[in-house]
Amino acid sequence: MKCAQLLQETCDLAVEFLQQTPDRPVAHAVGFRSLLEAVGGPLPDSPTPALDVIEHLAHAADPGLVASAGPRYFGFVTGGALPVAVAADWLTTAWDQNAFCYASSPAAAAVEEIATGWLLDLFSLPSDMSVGFTTGATMSNFSALAAARRALLAGCGWNVEEQGLAGAPPFTVVTSDESHASVFAALQMLGLGRSRVTRVPTDNQGRMRVTELAKVLDRIETPVLLCAQAGNVNTGAFDPIADIANILRGREAWLHVDGAFGLWAAASPKYAGLVDGIALADSIAVDCHKWLNVPYDSGVVMVRDREAHRAAMTLNAPYYGSGSERARDNFNWVPENSRRARAFPVYAALRTLGRQGVADLIERCCSLARRMADRLRSQPGLELLNDVVLNQVLIRVIPPEPSAAPSFTADVIRRIQEEGVCWLGGTHWHGTPAIRASVSNWSTTEADIDISVDSVLRSVEAATRDSEAVMAWR
């Protein structure tokens, strides 16, 4: 089979999937074992024609595919993929550039450099921050905290890259009670210890309390690595970054902000106030595969101290150098060596949307989240738990009996997911089982919100009816 024919037919399969995405059930209840059987079998001894393999894969995987790129997937914080970003991602794959240094792909280096400037401009950040294109916010948090570790220890005369952590002077990691799990994963990978942190209490929206932070800092004598957050995964709330930066002023400190999805507020004049002070951060993590709506895997790390960033990430192998002093070697800013040229889709999305288009995307999602919240909040049996400041909606379903809250909430979620109109997931909010919705997709419409709310209300009603029937029977 000719390469061109294989790729054309594969393209047809992909387009067919994308066209069906808005209408297919958002997810299927599918057994892991049956999926394994459908896709599996022993490793073949002999070759299989390429198109047969692709067709079999598309067919066998289909029941296990989630329409998370579609307009009514509200689980976790999950963006879709703009058509232009998918197209650029296809090119990225076809070009198969190794984006590790300038020499291995001048085009990948140039596009990363341009996307770097555009992102810093879009977020109103200092134009000389160093930027790395990672697999996601987890690796962005990791890279940023590695740069922080470098800088704080260098300030004590310790070269952690050369000397390691054993015997290093101490510094204190401060997080919030609500820091994202990936921050702790980064600390664990960096030898900083996921539990060796001081946690600052938060308010009822999950924002770090500045008065509590001040008390915590009073007791600390070492340099401080402070992990703040722009956009709480449950509530969408923001730590008061300007106040936090202010409190840290004059101390040996590094302020990191995990803005995986919340930093996108900075791209909208209407919401930029939420990240007031962000330009004072020493490092920031953000995801493009969430709210910019580019395909996975696409995160960005931004660091003010370029030298610390570079020292923490570089391979330190002189023979990799580009030779041309001003060209970009991507490996200096990320943990990987050989890697996908993941800035192409970011570039394509930004170029297509423009500043205005990004702002519109963010504002549209926020207004759809408010629409969802407004309808849910007025329903008996439901309680809105968060101030909908951004794109996250957090609700509690009120069980017929208080003790039944966990199982009742789980039952409602199961019914919603089984209906397949939309997909919502469960969470815990300050001890209460809750349901969370994140509106992050470029293609979601008001009608999508309305039929999704209808499905939630049907599910709550059915769960209530069933549980009352059980109570009556008892």
Ligand SMILES: *Cc1c(COP(=O)(O)O)cnc(C)c1O
């Ligand atoms: C999603 C998320 C992360 C992790 O990002 P990945 O892209 O999944 O690695 C970190 N922090 C916050 C606040 C997030 O929402």
